[in-house]
Amino acid sequence: MAAMLPGLNPPYHTRVRRSVGKMFDRDSLVDIKKSVERITEELLDELDVQLKDGEADLSAIVSEELPVMTIGEWLGLPAADYPMLRSLTHDQVFAQELLPSASQLALSDAATGILRGYFTAVIQERRKAPGGDPISTWIRTWDELERDRDKADEAVYRLVLFVVLAALETTANLLSTAVWLITSHPRQMGWLRAHPEDISAAIEEVLRYDSPTHVVSRVASEDTVLAGVPICKDQMVHCMVGVANHDPAQHVDPHLFDIRRRASHLSFSSGIHYCLGASLARLEVNTLLTAVLRRFPGLRPSRTPEWAPRVAFRRLLTLPVVQAEHRDGVGRAA
Numbered sequence: 001m002a003a004m005l006p007g008l009n010p011p012y013h014t015r016v017r018r019s020v021g022k023m024f025d026r027d028s029l030v031d032i033k034k035s036v037e038r039i040t041e042e043l044l045d046e047l048d049v050q051l052k053d054g055e056a057d058l059s060a061i062v063s064e065e066l067p068v069m070t071i072g073e074w075l076g077l078p079a080a081d082y083p084m085l086r087s088l089t090h091d092q093v094f095a096q097e098l099l100p101s102a103s104q105l106a107l108s109d110a111a112t113g114i115l116r117g118y119f120t121a122v123i124q125e126r127r128k129a130p131g132g133d134p135i136s137t138w139i140r141t142w143d144e145l146e147r148d149r150d151k152a153d154e155a156v157y158r159l160v161l162f163v164v165l166a167a168l169e170t171t172a173n174l175l176s177t178a179v180w181l182i183t184s185h186p187r188q189m190g191w192l193r194a195h196p197e198d199i200s201a202a203i204e205e206v207l208r209y210d211s212p213t214h215v216v217s218r219v220a221s222e223d224t225v226l227a228g229v230p231i232c233k234d235q236m237v238h239c240m241v242g243v244a245n246h247d248p249a250q251h252v253d254p255h256l257f258d259i260r261r262r263a264s265h266l267s268f269s270s271g272i273h274y275c276l277g278a279s280l281a282r283l284e285v286n287t288l289l290t291a292v293l294r295r296f297p298g299l300r301p302s303r304t305p306e307w308a309p310r311v312a313f314r315r316l317l318t319l320p321v322v323q324a325e326h327r328d329g330v331g332r333a334a
């Protein structure tokens, strides 16, 4: 993981970050937006069918699917591989956990090995039949930056793997957390139905209130003092961004979920490592919330969801929901 983007320092970090290109700028998001909207509607059709029988797990039906389908289509990966990629990334992220057990690290190692084989083969295929997809573009870019073909392929592999790892669990968790927090606060949900222009602000409050990643780690490159705490060279520092987002010195009544707050947060980090996929994650959650508010006004959690027992990467394992009677008659009985 130390060789992936967040572990790099300038000037190499600058070089790798530039090689990614304009990943999700306004223009490229226009096309992706159409896919995200189409996929979201299809997944919500499935949710609708399952809700007719009563309770449905929104996490499994929607949140786990939307990020892998979006990134998979964007990278041009076969849909048949999505379940495998999703399951391997769940295992792989243990390497980034705060206190992983030996067995979790073994799972993570095994997953990394399989993912390396998979993406190495994808890169070889794209070399033989390049297209207009991001992986082919990164190959062209790295062939110009690096004379050694093996080093160029290694750089592309690290980019593709990191983008997939960065995009799946984090976004899946944000989608479930957003639906959980909004549907379990019916008055705020009602406000958003009447004021869809506030959905973006509500998403920022979801990100602040329960960040998908709670820890950002760094290694000190020299002896230093951080907020009064002496840190020695090579010591690792874990910045608890989930806690910082609840700092009472920054936020009034920080443990209150309030979509009118308009507060800033550190959930996408900050500085040179600021998340490159933030606009895609925001697009996915905005599309989902907008569609849920329109199609399922009576959606409610039927039980408290289950979270995986982890610290760094939050993970909602299930989000059981029902469609309750809604007073404007749009909703259906559960």
Ligand code: HEM
Binding pocket: 005, 006, 007, 017, 071, 162, 163, 166, 167, 168, 170, 171, 174, 211, 212, 213, 216, 217, 266, 267, 268, 269, 270, 272, 273, 274, 275, 276, 277, 278, 280, 281
């Ligand atoms: C809710 C969803 C997401 C969250 C909460 C999130 C969070 C973060 C955080 C905290 C970092 C900084 C790590 C550090 O400073 O050490 C980061 C970096 C990064 N993220 Fe995201 N991310 C999300 C979605 C995505 C998506 C969808 C993509 C790509 C499709 C992505 C790609 C990246 C990349 C490439 C970096 C490395 C940037 C660098 O080091 O220069 N992320 N993300």
